[in-house]
Amino acid sequence: MIRLSIPLRQALGRLSLPVLIAAAFGAMLLGKADALLIERARMVLADALSPIWGAVQQPVSAVRNTVLEAEELWNLRGENVRLMEENERLRRWQATALALEAENALLRRQLSWVPDPAPQYRTARVVADAGGTYARAVLLAAGPQHNVRKGQIALDERGFAGRVTEVGSRSARVLLATDINSRIPVTLEGSRARAIMTGNNSARPRLQHWPEGITPRDGDRVVTSAQAGAFPAGLPVGVVRWSESGAAEVELFAQLDRLDVLRLFDFGLSGILPPEAVARPEPRPPGRR
């Protein structure tokens, strides 16, 4: 420990705040100038902390599940009536689906149709919120020998949730579809019209840029579009809803507010990602700048 004279120490103490505020501006510049370095620092930190988060997340999710269960118990009667009605409706749909499946099989046999191979996926647990105040993202804990790559598509058990944007050695960050930077090319299933689903940090992303002459109908199913080569076509995304203010929004199938486990699909597509993200060899050798 260096011993300093008291006036010098006082002067240093008075100087430290302005110097550190200048350093904060320096950090902002650094964050803009070398985004890759910062990204690496973030993932190293996330890798180091993801086991802790993984351990803490289990009791937290247990408490959350208990609260949800209590809510469900409270709504049991109303829910039961709704489910019985839905069950009745689904029974009719099941009959239709079985008839269509048989017809489909027959037609496929006649056409000697080669079906697409079922895509491979791996699951990863959501351990942390990686969005801060103005972004919607989650951090996944992946095993040490994971093969999670940038651009992989994350689905929860119901539908599209987001895309992998950063990968560390033991964790990966998924930018959710609701994030303000998220732009997803989609197809409206009813009219086959293409549109862009734009996140706005709220629960329902907006629908934009649909072709002239077509209006998205309330209740239309929205699926991903293969345009731009970033997504395979036909992944379930959500349903069109018109908001009270007159904007077309998408009610997502995925329950983004209660993500536990995500399925990561690798379709071998790398569209839209910035060029350096694709050109960089992955996995990244550790310790190299």
Next chain:
Amino acid sequence: MVAKGRPEPPMGLLRRLDAGARAGFPAFFTAFLIILAAVPVGAPGLMAAVSLPGIFFWTIFRPAAMPAPVVFLLGLLQDLLSFTVLGSGVLTLLIVHGLALRWRDILVRQSFLATWLIFCAFAAGAAGLGWALEMLLGWHIAPAAPGLHQFGIAVGLYPALAWALTRLHTAMRRAEAAL
């Protein structure tokens, strides 16, 4: 034992450890809360809302244990963990720390309720600054609602956190007085 054969008696080492733990506790506890706030509970902005009361409280009541470099490091930790624009959390926390330190003589004499009201003003300023920095550095129009959420969580968390921290602070002072 490493300490064996040293001129100091074992009591001196223990006492020094004790003092070190007391001096380091505010920073480590705040860092711990920041890390814990990343666990998904469905409340975006929780991390920024947790660091602010910690830094505000310790700057007023134990400024020696919360110097500006520590605030800088805590802000850096928050920015890196929350994947926000680097530097925005650092700057916000440093400004809160600087203002609280400057007005410390007045703030330290206020009642709990008055401190809370003043904290509300600080939290509103921090949320506003965070929002402005997000727009400036991200170069896009950011919605105001997340900033308001962050403000609300910070204001709501402060009484509970300050109550616990006041207890700890009193215990620490009692231990120091006993020396």
